[in-house]
Amino acid sequence: KAGVTQTPRYLIKTRGQQVTLSCSPISGHRSVSWYQQTPGQGLQFLFEYFSETQRNKGNFPGRFSGRQFSNSRSEMNVSTLELGDSALYLCASSGGNMNTEAFFGQGTRLTVV
């Protein structure tokens, strides 16, 4: 069974640009969550999508957005990039209820210069 796949693995962008990250969950999983990991703030929840609907959202500005497609693949977009957006972005895939564990991808390392 294939794991969670995130693309690309590494990205370098310039301030003011926008970026789109992709996540393909484990086959059969309908929930995809996104997390931002930075040395200062640790792991922080961005949002969760389930059956193409945003089900939960963390405390991030509107520049961070996402969507989920009918095949459960998800994308997150960050517009008007800031230096502070440099982070490891992790995607988690799960069955969608509390009684299941979340499996994570290897992440996308975004560097904003």
Next chain:
Amino acid sequence: AQKVTQAQTEISVVEKEDVTLDCVYETRDTTYYLFWYKQPPSGELVFLIRRNSFDEQNEISGRYSWNFQKSTSSFNFTITASQVVDSAVYFCALLHGSGNTGKLIFGQGTTLQVKP
């Protein structure tokens, strides 16, 4: 407020030593789940264990064991006879409330270095 505290920022041990990673959580919910994840240098978070709030049984899996105590709101993780391959960052996480599926609250992580 919901919170997870891992007070140990870094731990360094010599191979074959036992090591315990501490995790203390806060939640007002009666139904919640606790997790431990391992993050090797590659960056991926590797699932280790899930425990729900109604199951206080300790668990052992090979060299790993977990001690869940609701009375002290703790969910500690012990590695017996540590190995160099155990070197990683370990995260404790909380999933609480029926409306918060997918929203894990993580501790700050404990970096474990196992020296040969």
